[in-house]
Amino acid sequence: MPDLWMPGAQHLDIGDHAPTDGGPAKAIAHITWDKNATAAKPVDLVSYTALRSYFAGGGASVAPHILWDPFTGSFTQFVPANSRSKSVVDLAGGTRTNRAGSVVIQIEALFFPYCRVGSTVYPRLVDTPCKGWADLQNWVHSWGVPNTWPMGKPVDFTSHRSESTWEKSGGWYGHSQVPENTHQDPGSWPEFVGTTTAKPSAKYEPFPGSSFFATGRKSPIIAAMHKRLVAVGCGRYQSDANANVWGSGDERSYAAWQRHLGYAGTDADGKPGKTSWDRLQVPNV
Template identity: 65%
Template sequence: MSDLWMPGAEVLDIGDHAPTDGGTAKAIAHITWDRNATKAKPLDLVPFATLRSYFSGNGKGSAPHILWDPFTGRIAQFVPANSRSKSLVDTPGGTRTNRAGSVVLQVEALFFPWARVNGTAYETLRDTPCKGWEELHAWVASHGVASSWPMGKPDGFVSRRDERIWRIRSGWFGHAQVPENDHTDPGSWPDFPGTQPKPSLAPFPGAAWFVTGRQSPLVAAMHDRLVAEGCDRYQSSRDKDVIGSGDVASYEAWQAKYSKDNGKGWSGPALQWPPGPESWNALRVPTS
């Protein structure tokens, strides 16, 4: 028998349990979206403890099953798997939402677009470390939830709602895909374990990697991102996969722009070549 309380989760049982309707097992992907940030003005992530206290206190009327911090892997659970939770709008007489399955597991990821953690801003949930996802997915799957997205995997803050698919299919649904609901989250979600493609963004290779004359597809990718960010100080695009003076000037322009846009107040050596991990991660250089 599957565990009603996820192993390793902090249990804060808020009571008010009620059965689900039976049928296809479902999981619903949400983000907390508790702050409105932008690329130009990222904001610090709300502490896990704040949301934990909210859902177990004044916000228990809209509490999910699970609150998940993708940066630390911490998880809090507020109701058992065999109970409905109340994270979805469920209008009287309409399509059942919170109860529409053998389980309807509501997962709230602690995230909003352009959340800032330890100086780095993250545009999408997929860009975060996604710590704890493998364990969370395994627990959800143990309750019969298919590792699939019947209405398509979330890719951007757009809605697609199909009441027939909702009623008959098992799997993961974005909040934006649930009938009667008008939210557009989660925007993105991590891949199911075992299906992850090559990481889309290149990790920081270390300051010592950035030596004049180094040739690599990663240098060309950096070149393109610097141009896209309006920091083009190149004389030409010839040999753009080789580190040269244009890369130095363009990257220093990027560090100055990043510092200004994010209120860093960097000066002197902090603005100079070679790149540092914070500005590199913010540049979002794709893997070659």
Template identity: 60%
Template structure:
């Protein structure tokens, strides 16, 4: 069976090619999360969101805008999306200093997304402090399109939860997945501040408060072959659920064995880990992504 070729242009997005295409450098597939942050507002002084049409025209038609254009402009309030570069081209939203990593090209793809948002923006009379508080319309389609290009559903430097920078050259150069603008070397921006969860993340059960509890990371020394625990059985079930079943048997699933090692390493590779970072034993970053549920009470 022939492999499916991903779309250069995101299905459903408005195509506004601005030219100036150039290849990427190869390596782990990345996506970069930005916000437009085109007005400075505050809790005391919120401001109306800049119209989507303004930013669309800025990136598509204005020389200054084209010089810093992303792949995608995304309106999380309506789901409208405009695309300015094909997926296999670099875009221009990141600073790229002389020498060092070529930030806009550092992956097989480096898909850059500008969410139309700034903190304390006002839309139809309602004020939004964080991007995650918006409807996030169209995020599932955008995420699926990035995944079709090999971008893993993971945040190698952590999903952004505030406007602080966190940059690590080694992680940037060796890992794929989603990065905040605040994570990119040679850049000083601290956006996006927050970003929606991945569509495939486990959802709280219907009628719950959304506070489902997961097993905390027990430490690398805990993961020794032969350990028997109900946590191991629930880890087994989660690895199967996320498509990383490398088990040869379903017996003794509460005991760590070779199937757990192979399955967990497959999960780490799925997240974008490579080399020694993708080998057993589990680490805290991948464990938090697996979301092994705690035993039900009662």
């Protein structure tokens, strides 16, 4: 069984668990949209701790499964994956929007259009660093939610709703696509990791996301990468011990690969990116 609680997320169980109805597995993408700002008048982003306290307290009746901070990669989970949450309107009769699937995992990204963080203003969610997205996507996918948008990936703040599609198709939906609701968020959402660029062959590992490469991460993917870096003449390892654990030797070796591709400076810092990863052609494990 997949993890009821997202690995790496803070667990802040608010109780009030209830089962879902079964059917195609779904995820719903929201933004908190807790302030109204414009390009001419940006507003400082509301703090993550403030939103976390809200959903754990006075806003518990509308809390999602996951609060995600795309600027830091922080997550807080309020109910387990197999429970419904109550972040969308569910009118009497018709589809039960919060329960219409084997899971209906609801994600609130801490964001509003033209929020300001430091000296930078972010018009769209996809303009943020989107830190932690790969981990979030992978956890949601582990619950059977397809990496698809049955009603199209959100690209603006307009509503597109079809109750028949909602009832029959698993995948990701924007709040703007959920029946019985009037909200128009999220406006944008990051691309699925490893599915947006054609790969040379299905025999190669898709890019697992930048957050995957953390010190101490243990995976057969890292061992396969280790072998490829050595094979292309970029191995800078002192030994082959713990070849499946990301460490300083991997970073040195990957930096050598980046320099081999022509990158320099901060672009050759040993932290894998999608373009260099795809060119390395790590065998599928």
